[in-house]
Amino acid sequence: MADHRQRRKPGETREKLMNAALELVGKGRHFASLGIREVTRQAGVVPTSFYRHFRNMDDLGLQLVDELGLVLRRMMREARGNVLQADKLIEESVGIFISHALANRNFFLFMAQGLAGESRAVQEGIRSEMRFFASELANDLRRLRLAEHLSDKDLDVTCDLVVRTVAFSLTDLLGVSVDDDYQVDQIRKRTTHFLQLIFVGAANWQSAK
Amino acid sequence: MADHRQRRKPGETREKLMNAALELVGKGRHFASLGIREVTRQAGVVPTSFYRHFRNMDDLGLQLVDELGLVLRRMMREARGNVLQADKLIEESVGIFISHALANRNFFLFMAQGLAGESRAVQEGIRSEMRFFASELANDLRRLRLAEHLSDKDLDVTCDLVVRTVAFSLTDLLGVSVDDDYQVDQIRKRTTHFLQLIFVGAANWQSAK
DNA sequence: TGCTCTTGTGTACAGTTGTTCACTAATGTG
DNA sequence: CACATTAGTGAACAACTGTACACAAGAGCA
Numbered sequence: 001m002a003d004h005r006q007r008r009k010p011g012e013t014r015e016k017l018m019n020a021a022l023e024l025v026g027k028g029r030h031f032a033s034l035g036i037r038e039v040t041r042q043a044g045v046v047p048t049s050f051y052r053h054f055r056n057m058d059d060l061g062l063q064l065v066d067e068l069g070l071v072l073r074r075m076m077r078e079a080r081g082n083v084l085q086a087d088k089l090i091e092e093s094v095g096i097f098i099s100h101a102l103a104n105r106n107f108f109l110f111m112a113q114g115l116a117g118e119s120r121a122v123q124e125g126i127r128s129e130m131r132f133f134a135s136e137l138a139n140d141l142r143r144l145r146l147a148e149h150l151s152d153k154d155l156d157v158t159c160d161l162v163v164r165t166v167a168f169s170l171t172d173l174l175g176v177s178v179d180d181d182y183q184v185d186q187i188r189k190r191t192t193h194f195l196q197l198i199f200v201g202a203a204n205w206q207s208a209k
Numbered sequence: 210m211a212d213h214r215q216r217r218k219p220g221e222t223r224e225k226l227m228n229a230a231l232e233l234v235g236k237g238r239h240f241a242s243l244g245i246r247e248v249t250r251q252a253g254v255v256p257t258s259f260y261r262h263f264r265n266m267d268d269l270g271l272q273l274v275d276e277l278g279l280v281l282r283r284m285m286r287e288a289r290g291n292v293l294q295a296d297k298l299i300e301e302s303v304g305i306f307i308s309h310a311l312a313n314r315n316f317f318l319f320m321a322q323g324l325a326g327e328s329r330a331v332q333e334g335i336r337s338e339m340r341f342f343a344s345e346l347a348n349d350l351r352r353l354r355l356a357e358h359l360s361d362k363d364l365d366v367t368c369d370l371v372v373r374t375v376a377f378s379l380t381d382l383l384g385v386s387v388d389d390d391y392q393v394d395q396i397r398k399r400t401t402h403f404l405q406l407i408f409v410g411a412a413n414w415q416s417a418k
Numbered sequence: 419t420g421c422t423c424t425t426g427t428g429t430a431c432a433g434t435t436g437t438t439c440a441c442t443a444a445t446g447t448g
Numbered sequence: 449c450a451c452a453t454t455a456g457t458g459a460a461c462a463a464c465t466g467t468a469c470a471c472a473a474g475a476g477c478a
Contacts, residue, residue, distance in 0.1 A: 029327060030241035032238075123384065161406060165374070193366050197366065198370075198407065200409075202406065203413075
């Protein structure tokens, strides 16, 4: 029998496995219900290869969270680069978020699943990414002098709420078909509305106490 | 061999199976990863019995969503009965929510999981419960004359945001141990803060447009 | 009472699962 | 170049999976 061994680049199979898991998630499966054999089958790799790169499915999940972090940071960088004037800040940011979510659909699906997922470690990882995101947002708002009347704690809570709201919109967004422009636009408008509501609340916070 | 058949009440095994699924979820498993045999084992019932009541696991999930609806309605009724004065409305409501979430921990875990779960039907069912909840909230706010300056659409968006925010807090709440009073109280305070922020936003909405 | 319908049981089976093992080709390091 | 390490393969196995079937005990109704 011919042996079809051909290792091209180091870590290639590893990527194939991680992509395979994401693809299955993209097809509507839940990460928690995926099995090793299933993933290797989708990746076109023999089951035993799995163990060369991951100890189990939880391990793979954790490594996916790490990559998710990169995706989120890319998104943040683009958002920062595109903030032109403050009054369009929300619309622009929501737009960037949505386009990234659609472009990296499977990653964000994985994120949405992981928030209430099976592995505590994955859950904590995603949560930690969200915290980081919120703190970066707080920094930006301070830097842009948009939150000078808020205490550190109040700003922290506000940013946390913003991030949660956007994360929840993920669940809406990923439920509709990618090219259903109308629905996507509805979600964009609604999310924008949410954030405006929150920022109006933050702007009038001091006087309300 | 003795035959231990003893059917006490109609639908008893059905309940046992649904409870078994919830118990497994409560133990940290994800609903999507549960199998028929596993659930029947936990319920102390033979695997074949499952098919007398459900066609498959998705079917069981759907019926759990129906029961979840009852739990939510009970919670709403209690919240309505305990609204004394408007200024403590948020604190009281959050308190009632948290105590219900802790008392029906497994149900709410199932709900949090189902939002990004595997079965589209379960997902839609939970989403529908949330919409209903939001519309009831809108009715109450109108009735209490707390939202007279808001258009129907703006009130709708506000209530949606409130429900989402509370639902997201579920994920925090269910991640901590039930008797970690300190953490639970932190979550209570933070959720209250979120809602206050949103309502301040709603109160100042008109002037901001 | 006898009848039918519902619900629970035991057995069975083919397919799938996670994991171990010994083997081999390619890679990087000296 | 030789050599140790890494990354891939296929066969094997016991355990578990979903589902089908035939059967029996009890419930409800005539």
